[in-house]
Amino acid sequence: MELGERKRKILKAIVTDYIETAEPVGSRTIAKKYLTDISPATIRNEMADLEDLGLLEQPHTSAGRVPSDRGYRYYVDQIMEIKYPSPQEIEKIKYMLQIQTINELDKIIKRTTKLISDITKYTSAVLTPSVRKSSIRSLQLIRVSDYDIVAVVVTDTGIIKNVVIKSPNAVDDSKILKLNNLLNEKLSGLTINDIGLTVISDIQSHMREYSEIFSAIISVVYESLKEDDAEVYLEGTTNIFEYPEYDDKDKARTFLSFIEDKKSLTNIFSDDTNKFCVYIGCENENDKIKDCSIVKATYNIADKTAGTIGIIGPKRMDYARVIGILKSISNVLSEIFEKTL
Amino acid sequence: MELGERKRKILKAIVTDYIETAEPVGSRTIAKKYLTDISPATIRNEMADLEDLGLLEQPHTSAGRVPSDRGYRYYVDQIMEIKYPSPQEIEKIKYMLQIQTINELDKIIKRTTKLISDITKYTSAVLTPSVRKSSIRSLQLIRVSDYDIVAVVVTDTGIIKNVVIKSPNAVDDSKILKLNNLLNEKLSGLTINDIGLTVISDIQSHMREYSEIFSAIISVVYESLKEDDAEVYLEGTTNIFEYPEYDDKDKARTFLSFIEDKKSLTNIFSDDTNKFCVYIGCENENDKIKDCSIVKATYNIADKTAGTIGIIGPKRMDYARVIGILKSISNVLSEIFEKTL
DNA sequence: GTTAGCACTCATTACTCACGAGTGCTAATC
DNA sequence: GATTAGCACTCGTGAGTAATGAGTGCTAAC
Structure with missing residues (x-):
């Protein structure tokens, strides 16, 4: 037009x-x-x-x-012209995200969520990277007791995931070691989707002797990795009370109950077909947020799209500013996560 | 009186x-x-x-x-006479908490949180067990790359915690193995508070050759375990809109902003001096919830007080019912967690 | 094409007034 | 002496009314 x-x-x-x-x-x-x-x-x-x-x-x-x-x-x-933060402000953001001594993936993501809501004064949502989209870098079995094994999976995106396995029969350290080496050799580099029947039966053929333990392990590990484990962190949910559009109790309630439903939130934020995205009002599929807007951007880990940061607020939103902030923070995050682990 | x-x-x-x-x-x-x-x-x-x-x-x-x-x-x-759920209802609760295939500590606790808010129609809060109060069952180092190590700590309460360590100099598998054995031997059975200078220097004396790596590891692991890592899960935060006391926007806002502040929430729920506790209105220390009531009960893991379940809602609360439900769920949880891992 | 003027619309606010639920007090009753 | 009926009084609630004012659309003049 x-x-x-x-x-x-x-x-x-x-x-x-x-x-x-x-x-x-x-x-x-x-x-x-x-x-x-x-x-x-x-x-x-x-x-x-x-x-x-x-x-x-x-x-x-x-x-x-x-x-x-x-x-x-x-x-x-x-x-609109996007209003980017000044270089000083971006430096400050970088600093804020790495200020603590412990800079694990998880912590940085939590800090990012808080930071976004603090700066924008809207509700922020950040999607953590999912194991499903990552490939396995290392899989390690730890024997905790005769029948308890913990499998630790480390992915190329720096996610560490633990799975508890109850073994059907007693295991000792040497068995664990053998299984360990084999699994590591066969699975590392693969994504969850790569692990199909061929891979499993390949490993199984090398493991005739421990087939029961093996199938216990593989089924639980596979099950646990397969489920969509991306989580959404939220901050600033009460920020909406600053905006008169939520003076009405039902409006506030609808918004907050949408926010509380982590499933639909995860759905919206896991769609990473676009690096950057704005949904305004009725462009949102979910009826509950037909008078809200969502702005979101993806971030990378090791140069691979890993998760999404975003905000959700009233349609009457300072788009120019919010978009500038999100794009900048998304860049900062990708930079921090360029070399992971 | x-x-x-x-x-x-x-x-x-x-x-x-x-x-x-x-x-x-x-x-x-x-x-x-x-x-x-x-x-x-x-x-x-x-x-x-x-x-x-x-x-x-x-x-x-x-x-x-x-x-x-x-x-x-x-x-x-x-x-008041406490209204306990019927045996059938308690069976249903047990069933609901273990219904899924994957029954990790974390999942069960999340399910518990949801269940409490669903049954009571109030906002539920559940405190996860903290590493600090647990003793170490196993500590395992995993070498991810030349300079990256992941330490996996498993506690007697079934918590699994990962710590990423950047080593100052390259490590190989044999070094890791040695460190591993030593750390396991020296640390297992101890609580975080037990790990003092004497223990550390004891290990250090056995580890002269790898002292740099060792101190990198021990400082990060110690730092990470020392921090209070108990988390509060929340569910049913929008339930308050069912109650006319929160018709007023400011009331709802005050409540929700209190709920959003995980720190004070953790504080209240980490106090486990009493197995069971009710705070009514101004009995609460925090001004924001002077017209709310909190009911909470602790649960055990392996027969040791591990965390807290509770609800928070208007003073006008069905105490008899809520107390019965929380006491029952607390028992069910402790039963489920009797043998952990 | 632009602007001044004017009648019209409609949400907002203040004000009044009747209504009714509930109390405290007094005096009668059991 | 405890209980109860009766009654005047209080005060929040909701309905109805009127004044206000911000803003529009339309017409006619510039």
Whole structure:
């Protein structure tokens, strides 16, 4: 859709003002604050056009205009200029994410989640990397007691996963060692999806003597790695109370109950077909967040897409700023995780 | 405080009715629903007495009475009879907690959290066991690359913890093996608090040749185990919207922002001096939850107090039922965890 | 094409008033 | 002396009304 220069300016003014004030913006406000050289009447005409185009909406006859979902979309795609954090701010972000002594993957991701919600003042969500999409770097069996084995899987993305295995018959250290070496040799480098029947039966043929223990191990390990284990961390869930759109109890409730449902949240954030993505209002599939917007970006571990960071908030969101922040933090994270482990 | 039989009955009626209806209860209601043989006027006199004793409160002159914090306390301590789930229900709980194929500690605890909030309709919080209070059962080093080691610590309470260690100089499998054996021998059976300078220097004396690697390992492992790693799982946070006391936006917000602050939550729930505990309203130290109640109970792993389960909700809470449920679930959990790993 | 003027719409707020639930007190009753 | 009926009083709640003002669309003039 091609828009004249003046219409663009008016749309921009409306979005900007509405993001700031949360009040429908009228023609007079625009003429006074944004476009001092045109009269309110002209602006009214233009606004009527923009409404006909579906970019603006009127809550009721005697109110000003509010951007529609399509209006926000046009603003995001065609008008807005991304506001990136300054180099100093980015340095500060880097510093904040690595400030502690213990800098495990998990800790950094948790810190990132908190940081995003602190900076943006929206609710942040971060998806941890999943074992499923990673390949196995090392698999180690630890004998805890005669019948208890712990399998530790380390992936190329730096995830460490533990699986407890109850062995059907007693194991000793030498058995464990043999199994260990074999499994490691056969499985390392493979992703979960690579582990099929051929691989399993290949290992099995080398392991005739311990077949019972082996099948106990392989089934539990496989089961545990197969399940989608990506988790969503959330922070700043109560930030929504800062925004008048959630003054209404039911609105707040709907939002929070959506947030509480980790499954659908995981679904949305595990889709990493795009490095970067904005969903505005009814562009969201889930009805519960038809009046929210989601902005998300992926981050890499060892140069491979591993997880997603994002925020969720009211449609009336400072897109330019949020997008700049998320893109920057996503870069910082990928940089930190460039060499992992 | 000694109360006459009739006063006890009236207090009980008021608490019961208020818990059910959330409306201040008047003398007429009591005379009609609970104590049909006394007249409203008599009940009014008794209620005035109970108010003088500080057990009841009046929101305003022309309203009925509401239990005060002390009123609830008296009810919980002296009047209420705990409503335990039926044996069938307890069987169902057991079943629900172990229904999945993968029954790791973590999964069971998460399921417990969800179950509690589902059954009680309040917000549930469960504290995971902490490494700090456990003793080390096995410590295993895994060599992931020349400079990367993962230490896996398994405790007697079934916690498995991973620590990533960057070695200052390259390590090979034989070094790892030696370190492994030594650390295992020296550390297993000890709690974190037991690991002092004497133990460390003892190991160090056996490890002159690898002193650099050793100190890298021991410092990171120690650091990581020392930090309080008990986590609080939450479920049913939006349940509060069911209760009219949180109709007010600020009330809901205060509650949720308290819930979001994992630190203070962990603090409250890590106190396991009592196997079972109820905090009513202003008995809570934190101002944010002065009009909430908390009920909590500890659970055991391998016959040792390991964590806490609990709920948090409005003071107007079905104490008899909640207490029965939590005590039962705590027992079920301890039973499941009797033999761990 | 732009703008001033004006009638019209409609959410918001303040105000009033009747209603009713519940109390405390007094006097009569058991 | 304890219990109860009767009654005046309090106070939150909800309905109804009117004034206010922000903002619009339309028309006619510039």
